[in-house]
Amino acid sequence: MCWFMYHTQSLEMWVMVMELYPGFSLYRGLYEFAQYAQLEGGMRWEDLNDSENGMKEVLIIMFVDWLVVLFVAYGIDRVVSPGSGVRRRKSQNSQKKPLLSFWKPSLQSKDSTLNVQMDKADVNQEREKVDQLLHESSTSHAIVCDNLQKIYPESDGNLEKLAVQGLYLAVPRGECFGMLGPNGAGKTSFINMMIGLTKPTTGTAFVQGLDIRTHMNEIYTNMGVCPQHDLLWETLTGREHLLFYGRLKNLKGSALTQAVEESLKSLNLFHGGVANKQAGKYSGGMKRRLSVAISLIGDPRVVYMDEPSTGLDPASKNNLWNVVKNAKQDRAIILTTHSMEEAEFLCDRLGFFVDGSLQCIGNPKELKARYGxxxxxxxxxxxxxxxxxxxxxxxxxxxxxxxxxxxxxxxxxxxxxxxxxxxxxxxxxxxxxxxxxxxxxxxxTNMEDVFIKVSREARQSNALT
Missing domain, CATH: 3.30.70.1150 (ACT-like. Chain A, domain 2)
Structure with a gap:
């Protein structure tokens, strides 16, 4: 008899230990509910004191688990931003700091094995401009990339991928900078680093004077993004999307309402009840226009647009170009596209990306004269x-x-x-x-010919090396 009681108590102790795992405690609770569901009236509050079911212990354990996991999740969130792997550090001073205060000589090392030996005058000139800006106490350049590199490690049998290598770039306010290049050149990887989705392997970038490695929270308040693939809630309307993102940008009251209405009208989402239609019922072109409207609401100082005109008809595309052209006043825009016509119409300068490196940079006329x-x-x-x-x-x-x-x-x-x-x-x-x-x-020669020529020459050069 004593052995049986000891064995029963030991079994109950091990069951309680297993219930520390949230999944098992949930299963135990559902099991007890199912047992009482066979009785008339099911489980009542007074049944929690019944030592036979153990439901009281299950609820206590689940509450303790919730508290523990909540604090652990909070701690992880303070170190790593959700889904990105980009480390956060609490800013000592929320005010914008000069670039010089973030500059570190180690980032400027010329001996890095990953640094590409650039023999093109325009690319070297951009690098020298970045070096100069990093030593200034203030600058009119909204975006400064300092030896930005991204390497994807080996995984699932795939070899190591050098997506972005040694990028030096300075984009002033009021400029739309176009990034051109073949598929897989590294354009989207660059944007993902700039918006905090992925962490740079080495190097860094400064947005409005703030380091993307340590001050993404402050950068988010002045940043707009139109991703390559639409990230929309299927059940929310176009107006509700803009209201939501407008509030995230600190817009309130009449200012929020006015910004939403202007965004809907500028991108032809206002008439015909489109604004109040669920986004899941939008066509592909309407979703792209809504994504562009989201990126511009709240008057962000820096905007990233990853192939914004994909899937648009000619009339909508022309309207979108006019919106983007008007929006670049006093803000920096980085735009990727495969449309050479779009690049010439919108971009003040163009940079050709091939195999992760910047091959040439300049305004469309300069590039056509050089390669055409x-x-x-x-x-x-x-x-x-x-x-x-x-x-x-x-x-x-x-x-x-x-x-x-x-x-x-x-x-x-x-x-x-x-x-x-x-x-x-x-x-x-x-x-x-x-x-x-x-x-x-x-x-x-047109920009398409320049695109083909630069891509071909770069790949031939890489094949020889």
Missing amino acids: GSYVFTITTSSDQEEEVENMVQHLAPSASKVYQLSGTQKFEIPKSEIRIADVFQVVETAKRKFTVFAWGLAD
Whole structure:
């Protein structure tokens, strides 16, 4: 009998120990509820004193677990921001501090093995500008990136990925800076670091003079983001989204209402009951417009837009461009896009990103002049005449290079210094007498040609190294 009582008490003790695990205590509580559900009236408050069910101990343990987990979660939240891995440190002074107070010589080390040896004058010039700004007590530049790097470690059989390497960039207020590059170049990884979603591997950046590693809480109050993929609540309306984010930016009362109405009108979300429709019923283009409106509400000083015009029809796209162009007054905007037309219309400067590094930087006219010292000659004939066309172009301009060929259509880059436009017309007219020319054209270099040329040269250079 004594052995049985001892064994029972020991079993109850182990059950109580197991109940310290929240999942097991929840299961025990549901089990007891199920047992009493078979009785008339179910479990009552007085049944908690029944030593047979153990429900009283379960509730006490769950309450203690809740307190413990609450304090642990609070402690983790003070060290690591949710889902990001970016460390937080409590600011000693909430006021904006000069860049110099955050500058550390270790960040400026020229001997870093990850630092890319940049031989391009414009990229080097940007780096020198950043070095100079870091030693100034104040600056008009809203964004300053200092040797910003991001490396994704090996995982699930994937090799180590150098997403952003040695980025130096300074963006002043009132400028829209466009980041161009092929898919996987590192543009979104850069934005994720700037908005606190991921932590830089080395280096840092300053937004309004505040370090992204230690002062993200202050940065959030002056930052707007339009992510690459829409992050919306399906059951909330467009107006409710803007009201929510407006309150996060400290807008209240009539100022909040006015900001929401202006945002809805500027992006064509006001008429036809669209503003009061649930976001889950929006089309893809309407969701993109709402995401842009969210990024601009509250008059943020810094705005990041990751491919904002994706999925928009031409009319909506043109309206969006006008909104962004008007919005860049007295604020810095970093915009990524694959539309060269959008980049030329909106951006004061462009930076080409390839394989995580900045290849060139400048305004659209400078880049076209630098990389566009050639005409693009396109001609379509029958496939049998391709070789003859190629010989014709080589005779016209010995330095011409073929960049495209498919089913009789060929595209050549011809240096401007070697030909006159009249010569091209004359050669084509002569060729028409010998064989059929279905179509032909001569065009000056555009941003798409610059994009292709920079990407190709960068990848060829990386392949050699």
